[in-house]
Amino acid sequence: MRIDVRDNVDQVIASMRGYQRDVVDKAIPLTLNRVAEQARTQAGRELRAAGYNMKQGEIVNAIYLSKASRGRMFVVMRVRRRAKLLLNFNARETKAGVTVRVKGGAKLIEGAFIGQLRNGEQAVFVEDHSAGKTILRKTKQHKRGSVGGWHSYPVRKLYGPSVGGAYANDQVQSTMRAFIGEKFTDRLTYEIKRLRR
Secondary structure: OOOHHHHHHHHHHOOOOOHHHHHHHHHHHHHHHHHHHHHHHEEHHHHEEHOOOOOOOHHOOOEEEOEEEEEEEEEEEEOOOOOOHHHHHHOOOOOOOEEEEEEOOEEEEEOOEEEEEOOOOOEEEEEOOOOEEEEEOOOOOEEEEOOOEEEEEEEEEEEEEHHHHHOOOOOHHHHHHHHHHHHHHHHHHHHHHHHHH
């Protein structure tokens, strides 16, 4: 997302008398960078409010800012799209499959199971004959505990949404644009007044 709010700049300048161009040029990058930091924090709140099962710190750490300067009057927010194992979304194995909490309430993935790779990594898998065979330990939940051994299975590992994928949600995008526009106007007014003192 590119933060470049020229209409907001014109709106603020039109409401101020006797402003100096050099003051505005200093105030704009200061404002952009401050609002971008606020937007990064707000993005975490918005994704969680939208129901995504992600931690605030995880979201914030996935957002990178390319900051503004007097020669670069915009900020770019890059949101990482690194895939996250479905196992990390509160995966629980049942007789019917695996339940996960990705967005909102729990969802059952029928026929899925939790398995362990030889490198020790655990993940949620489903049978998929087009994916080739994988050596893993398949566990089944029983009253007496889990059982299973190393076997070759035709399976596919399942992933949940990345922070970037969740951020692309239309509702989140709309809310963030409104947040940035409002914060930018208020902050630019503040910075111009501060620099004019």
